[in-house]
Amino acid sequence: MPSFAPTRRHEDLGRDFFDPVAPADFPMTRLRHRDLRWAERLGLGQFTEAEWLSHFGRLDPLPGAFPQPLALKYHGHQFRSYNPELGDGRGFLLAQCIDPVDGRLLDFGTKGSGKTPFSRGGDGRLTLKGGVREVLATEMLEALGVYTSKSFSLVETGEQLYRGDEPSPTRSSVLVRLSHSHIRIGSFQRQAYLDNHAALANLVDYCIANYYPGLAGADDRAAALLEAVVAEVARLGAQWIAAGFVHGVLNTDNINITGESFDYGPWRFVPTYDPDFTAAYFDETGLYSFGRQPDTLAWNLTRLAECLVPLSSIERLEPALNTIWPQFRAQLPAQMLRRLGLKPRSADEDNALVSALFGFLGPSRAPYEQFFFDWRGGALSAGRAASSPSADFYASEAFRPVADAMEAYAPIDGVNLDHPYFARAQPRTMLIDEVEAIWAPIAERDDWSQFESTLSEIAEMRDAYGITV
Known part of the structure; x- marks a missing residue:
């Protein structure tokens, strides 16, 4: 197992970019989710549950990490209105480490970890439902091949929160997110707003050194x-x-x-x-x-x-x-072809296929994810598609341009159609009604079985599409 490799590079930016803060003192820490794949990759897989809760529930410093979390400073446009009062209002940078597999810098960022100087009157907390939704979003997006943060840990924290968009009071949680950066466009906007050109130059240098080293010269x-x-x-x-x-x-x-x-x-x-x-x-x-x-x-x-x-x-x-x-x-055509498991051809052909695809999907109202599931491998999946719940859509004259365009495409080498996931009639989806159905038994009787079974389904989907950590 690799050893955890902490670093404190964000401190190099200086206090123009963060304020040290203290985490909230939660009345309870109960583990609800942890990403063991990434924990093992980063040398944290040996943590007992008590150790996990110490570092990712009570947010005690990891060995070699920041002695205090850093609430990051930034501004931003919110719905295109500039807001100079932003910053980490219910989260902070807990730690950083070096990925032992690819050598990249990784951030442990929190959500729901308590008040900071940027909370603007908020309570700095995250609802448990919000945490569950974030886990579902990141797991699903990863399986679909989207470059996303990971929901590294979700811990229920035993507080009652009041929110206008949820039945209140509602349960609380703290999420720890794993991502490759928490430097945002808003990080640059703050320094530009303050006319701090030295800090802007420092930020550019930091980003190149840590995220785009090929640009150093x-x-x-x-x-x-x-x-x-x-x-x-x-x-x-x-x-x-x-x-x-x-x-x-x-x-x-x-x-x-x-x-x-x-x-x-x-x-x-x-x-x-x-x-x-x-x-x-x-x-x-x-x-x-x-x-x-x-x-x-x-x-x-x-x-x-x-x-x-x-x-x-x-x-x-x-x-x-x-x-x-x-x-x-x-x-866009590259990502659409990746989803379909097809090898690209010429730019003109690829664009024509994508145009035909949207020309069919829009007017027909065929289920979006079902289409990509049914036609994995293109014409190779014609038999699968013929027995799909969406088969009538594919039998229509409106689908003919898509079918004709796909005929020219060869499947990728790892199309993986013999995987059990592709023997299903329908793909795993995450529409809003499904999210609510996953949450309902948690809210009503603290039953996490549907949440766990959903994550297992998504793991199977991830494996079918060849997505690895």
Whole structure:
């Protein structure tokens, strides 16, 4: 088993970027979920339950980690209105470590860990339902091939919380998230707002050193970083579309510079292809709807580019920013083909297939995830698709352009259709009614069996699609 390799690199940024804080004193810590795959990978798999609860429930420092957690400072646009009063209001950076497998920097970030200087009158807590929903989101997204944070630990904390969008009082929890960065577009926005150009330059250097070391020799480090971030965020946007996922709250403080999806509030998966489908009940104009997510990411990246002007120039940053649409147009067919388990062909053919696919899925209202499940391997799955609950959709004349386009495509080598998961009639999905059905027995009688069986199903799905840690 590898040894845990802690580091404290975020301290190198200095107090412009964080405030040391203390975690809440919870009346109870009861383990509800832990990611043993990642624990073993990082050298923490040997922890007893008591040790786990000490570090990820009571949030005692890990060996070699920060002596106090760091509440990160940032600003951001929330529904396109600038807010200079943000920051980690109910979470903090608990620890960092080096992944012994790939040498990358990893963050342990919390959610629901108590008040900080940035809580703005909030209680700094997370509902248990919110924690369960985040576990389900990250597990499902990972299985679908989306680059996402991991829900490393979920601990129930024994408090009664009052929330306007849940029956109250409701149970509390603390989540520990594992991700490759908590540096957000909003981290740059804060320093730009304060005209702290030295801190901006320091942040650029930190990001290159820790996340994009290949850019170390770039003539214009700010422009090079922007172009790299644009590519990663474009890939993420394409992955969300391919997965049928709606994040729900794409504020600039929710977009990190490694292009890793994180911080799940009112998320949803689309039941059918609908660009106007929204996740948040308060998103009354559909600003963050399913189909507007790529535009929103481009808008957010423009805000990042604006922050970097003092370190570069508009003439250099604009071409880097303008790579967003070429990157997205290349990534969308790549991600759709990945989901279908098909080898890419030419750009024209790949784009034609994607156009035919959306041209069918939209008007037909065929179930979104069922389609990708049924047609894994393209024409190789024609027999499977013929016995699908969606078979009538595929028998229609409207499906003919998709079927004709797929005929030319060969399956990838790891298409894995002999996996037991693909013998099912229907895929594992995570629509809102299913999420509520998983939560109901927990709320009513503390029955976690459906939650655990769902995670087992998702693990089978992850294995079928060849997703490894």
